[in-house]
Amino acid sequence: MTKAVLNSEERPRQWYNLAADLPGYSPPSLSPGKMESLFPACLIEQEMSRERWIRIPEGILQLLCRRRPSPLYRAAELEKALRTPARIYFKDESCSAAGTGKSYSALAQAWYNKEAAAQKLTAETASGQWGNALAHACSQTGLECRVYMTRVSYDQKPYRKVMMQTWGADCIPSPSGTTEIGRQVLREKSDTPGTSAVAVSEAVDTALKDSTGVTRYAPGSIMNFVMLHQTLSGQEARAQLALFGEKKADIVIGCAGGGASFAGLAFPFLADKIAGTDMDIISVESRGAPVLTQGCYRNDTADTAGLTPERLMYTLGNNFIPPPIHAGGLRRHCTAPLVSEAAHQGLITPRAVNQVESFEAAVSFARSEGFIVSPETAYTLAAVVQEALKAKEEEREKVIVFALSGHGLMDLKGYQSFFAAELPEYQ
Amino acid sequence: MTKAVLNSEERPRQWYNLAADLPGYSPPSLSPGKMESLFPACLIEQEMSRERWIRIPEGILQLLCRRRPSPLYRAAELEKALRTPARIYFKDESCSAAGTGKSYSALAQAWYNKEAAAQKLTAETASGQWGNALAHACSQTGLECRVYMTRVSYDQKPYRKVMMQTWGADCIPSPSGTTEIGRQVLREKSDTPGTSAVAVSEAVDTALKDSTGVTRYAPGSIMNFVMLHQTLSGQEARAQLALFGEKKADIVIGCAGGGASFAGLAFPFLADKIAGTDMDIISVESRGAPVLTQGCYRNDTADTAGLTPERLMYTLGNNFIPPPIHAGGLRRHCTAPLVSEAAHQGLITPRAVNQVESFEAAVSFARSEGFIVSPETAYTLAAVVQEALKAKEEEREKVIVFALSGHGLMDLKGYQSFFAAELPEYQ
Numbered sequence: 033m034t035k036a037v038l039n040s041e042e043r044p045r046q047w048y049n050l051a052a053d054l055p056g057y058s059p060p061s062l063s064p065g066k067m068e069s070l071f072p073a074c075l076i077e078q079e080m081s082r083e084r085w086i087r088i089p090e091g092i093l094q095l096l097c098r099r100r101p102s103p104l105y106r107a108a109e110l111e112k113a114l115r116t117p118a119r120i121y122f123k124d125e126s127c128s129a130a131g132t133g134k135s136y137s138a139l140a141q142a143w144y145n146k147e148a149a150a151q152k153l154t155a156e157t158a159s160g161q162w163g164n165a166l167a168h169a170c171s172q173t174g175l176e177c178r179v180y181m182t183r184v185s186y187d188q189k190p191y192r193k194v195m196m197q198t199w200g201a202d203c204i205p206s207p208s209g210t211t212e213i214g215r216q217v218l219r220e221k222s223d224t225p226g227t228s229a230v231a232v233s234e235a236v237d238t239a240l241k242d243s244t245g246v247t248r249y250a251p252g253s254i255m256n257f258v259m260l261h262q263t264l265s266g267q268e269a270r271a272q273l274a275l276f277g278e279k280k281a282d283i284v285i286g287c288a289g290g291g292a293s294f295a296g297l298a299f300p301f302l303a304d305k306i307a308g309t310d311m312d313i314i315s316v317e318s319r320g321a322p323v324l325t326q327g328c329y330r331n332d333t334a335d336t337a338g339l340t341p342e343r344l345m346y347t348l349g350n351n352f353i354p355p356p357i358h359a360g361g362l363r364r365h366c367t368a369p370l371v372s373e374a375a376h377q378g379l380i381t382p383r384a385v386n387q388v389e390s391f392e393a394a395v396s397f398a399r400s401e402g403f404i405v406s407p408e409t410a411y412t413l414a415a416v417v418q419e420a421l422k423a424k425e426e427e428r429e430k431v432i433v434f435a436l437s438g439h440g441l442m443d444l445k446g447y448q449s450f451f452a453a454e455l456p457e458y459q
Numbered sequence: 460m461t462k463a464v465l466n467s468e469e470r471p472r473q474w475y476n477l478a479a480d481l482p483g484y485s486p487p488s489l490s491p492g493k494m495e496s497l498f499p500a501c502l503i504e505q506e507m508s509r510e511r512w513i514r515i516p517e518g519i520l521q522l523l524c525r526r527r528p529s530p531l532y533r534a535a536e537l538e539k540a541l542r543t544p545a546r547i548y549f550k551d552e553s554c555s556a557a558g559t560g561k562s563y564s565a566l567a568q569a570w571y572n573k574e575a576a577a578q579k580l581t582a583e584t585a586s587g588q589w590g591n592a593l594a595h596a597c598s599q600t601g602l603e604c605r606v607y608m609t610r611v612s613y614d615q616k617p618y619r620k621v622m623m624q625t626w627g628a629d630c631i632p633s634p635s636g637t638t639e640i641g642r643q644v645l646r647e648k649s650d651t652p653g654t655s656a657v658a659v660s661e662a663v664d665t666a667l668k669d670s671t672g673v674t675r676y677a678p679g680s681i682m683n684f685v686m687l688h689q690t691l692s693g694q695e696a697r698a699q700l701a702l703f704g705e706k707k708a709d710i711v712i713g714c715a716g717g718g719a720s721f722a723g724l725a726f727p728f729l730a731d732k733i734a735g736t737d738m739d740i741i742s743v744e745s746r747g748a749p750v751l752t753q754g755c756y757r758n759d760t761a762d763t764a765g766l767t768p769e770r771l772m773y774t775l776g777n778n779f780i781p782p783p784i785h786a787g788g789l790r791r792h793c794t795a796p797l798v799s800e801a802a803h804q805g806l807i808t809p810r811a812v813n814q815v816e817s818f819e820a821a822v823s824f825a826r827s828e829g830f831i832v833s834p835e836t837a838y839t840l841a842a843v844v845q846e847a848l849k850a851k852e853e854e855r856e857k858v859i860v861f862a863l864s865g866h867g868l869m870d871l872k873g874y875q876s877f878f879a880a881e882l883p884e885y886q
Binding site for chain 2: 034035037097098099103105109127129130131168171172191194195197198199200395398399401402403404441442444445447448451
């Protein structure tokens with residue numbers, strides 16, 4: 033057996049909320065006034081919730097059913113190539129219409145906003161995966177959509193914009209001339225590569241300044257409710273692992289920029305770990321933006337202009353400008369509060385790897401397993417290879433589960449630069 | 460229900476050979492000598508076979524099982540958008556690792572060649588889908604691979620090359636300086652957009668001239684054995700349609716360039732039609748390369764240099780140079796003998812549509828159903844929309860089935876040109 037798919041009765045119908053189980057964690061108490069101009073009430077409630085399980089509305093389940101549940105694959109060919117005794121499994125989120133697991137929250141947020149009579153959503157995107165997922169979700173729910181895409185990613189992945197346009201959204205490079213914060217950053221440094229933090233400010237500002245009041249902001253990460261929506265991935269992976277006959281995972285690996293894709297796979301496993309199961313949960317980040325390995329644990333905002341609420345999390349500072357690595361999703365200055373708190377408590381183990389070893393792992397994965405993955409997932413794969421080789425050294429049959437969070441078909445310029453040996457080693 | 464997937468017992472384990480059922484059709488009797496330097500004996504046998512069902516070797520079933528069987532979807536959102544009483548279904552082949560249904564034959568050919576001790580395969584590609592499928596198949600079976608890609612497509616879809624490179628293959632624009640025929644064409648017209656017929660000549664010539672005798676040629680179309688391998692698509696679609704509770708299809712639609720994707724979906728339905736079921740089977744082609752609607756039915760070769768055997772088929776002449784439409788797969792001068800014969804007998808109804816109406820249909824499909832399709836599938840969609848609107852006019856609940864033969868993620872330049880209104884109307 034190489035693939036496990038759940039049938040419809042086995043599919044989860046609730047989201048898992050780590051806030052209920054994380055020892056000593058208090059959800060934020062946010063001032064509803066400001067939040068309500070950005071988010072529908074249901075999402076604000078989810079943000080502050082301590083309920084362990086939150087029921088998924090039927091309308092969202094309907095939207096999610098296409099191309100889902102995503103399969104869990106055994107990476108038997110990669111195991112052979114590495115000659116490892118480890119059994120490696122991956123949750124393939126690349127098969128969704130938007131090509132990324134980010135659709136879990138994108139479809140949920142679009143649905144809640146549509147129900148709350150919003151007409152338009154704004155968002156930031158770095159790698160373009162969130163922008164794609166949201167543009168797709170808006171087309172499925174009849175919402176307009178504007179995406180601010182970090183300029184360096186916009187230039188590295190020019191066709192992301194065309195995808196969003198095909199779904200009817202518009203995508204502009206950030207910093208842009210359309211917002212005050214964008215113009216200010218451009219005045220200071222006109223050739224800036226842009227950052228997610230500035231793109232978030234632009235998206236939030238656009239939503240707040242819309243005088244008709246029908247524009248809301250849809251974040252692709254950081255917020256608890258985004259982590260919550262993504263947990264379908266890990267819930268399914270746990271159930272699928274059992275279909276393979278595995279009793280438990282020994283190692284769970286995902287890359288963490290803002291933290292949404294990582295949380296999606298890891299949180300349901302983390303619940304097991306908190307309940308006493310022995311397990312390593314590894315978050316992988318770039319050496320160029322080492323938030324969890326080198327950042328400070330303190331209050332900070334997700335955006336440069338401070339339009340989003342302050343949250344306790346690991347951060348490199350909201351004016352940090354990361355190097356132009358191809359994994360745009362790993363260029364953030366901060367990681368979500370829930371992921372940060374879990375890291376702070378030692379429940380997850382952060383690891384930084386560099387771009388070149390990531391692409392090396394991605395190419396050997398493509399040649400063994402056939403899948404061409406996103407640069408973000410390439411970072412995950414670098415850690416997977418490290419752990420598989422460690423298992424070989426230790427002669428132990430470990431079970432490794434990782435997230436293939438998106439395909440790399442919009443990111444082939446990165447692969448091209450890798451083949452041409454043009455990527456700096458250190459990032 | 461919006462999606463039907465077969466479980467493992469329901470999956471077909473044989474290929475369907477239309478040559479057994481097509482009235483008055485005689486398979487070619489090919490001189491084995493010349494053919495044996497191009498193909499393994501098993502494939503030559505399949506080319507000339509009149510057996511209705513041909514067993515699929517276990518090794519090929521293994522290779523095929525990943526990301527298969529591909530789902531059949533009900534296009535309920537498209538139906539709503541068109542307000543048609545027709546029920547529209549599509550077989551989604553875009554989910555394979557190579558992103559195209561061409562993997563059916565690519566994996567089969569790679570496996571047979573590996574068994575026959577070949578070490579390297581050469582191929583032509585136009586849109587890049589066959590090149591991708593074969594590069595992926597070679598990586599899965601441990602073969603080297605060289606792909607000659609029509610220059611215009613090579614320029615329109617630069618990242619196809621990077622995909623092939625990621626799987627370890629090399630891809631060069633055709634005409635190239637690496638073969639005599641390539642050099643000759645370049646001498647005559649150095650800025651030629653290239654044609655599939657020249658690319659085939661280059662691929663065949665490279666295989667024939669390899670003095671070590673371990674290089675074979677892997678065609679992506681034309682040959683009976685390619686059609687044969689593709690028929691898994693239609694066999695599955697028939698079974699999946701039944702899972703939706705449909706007794707039969709009224710209209711089956713696929714685009715036909717060389718004819719492989721079309722045959723894959725259509726031939727198993729064609730068997731029903733030959734046996735007496737009332738059904739329209741529509742092949743869609745470009746007005747710029749109107750092979751089945753305006754070509755001659757006569758003997759011709761699939762390549763310019765005449766290195767491939769003469770076959771009776773519809774052709775525009777093997778030196779025909781089509782316009783540079785984005786649907787590279789629909790730029791061929793000829794369509795496969797089996798498809799041609801079925802068209803000649805009136806069993807299938809060819810239709811030519813133009814590029815602009817194709818992209819219009821593709822964009823409305825993306826906004827309703829979420830999928831961004833290849834430019835080839837966009838032509839299919841134009842005919843699907845025509846038939847759905849006709850059903851509305853006639854107030855008839857017709858069942859339409861079509862092939863989504865590949866995703867359009869490498870073809871976004873075409874969408875970009877469409878949005879910029881840069882595409883000529885006539886093609």
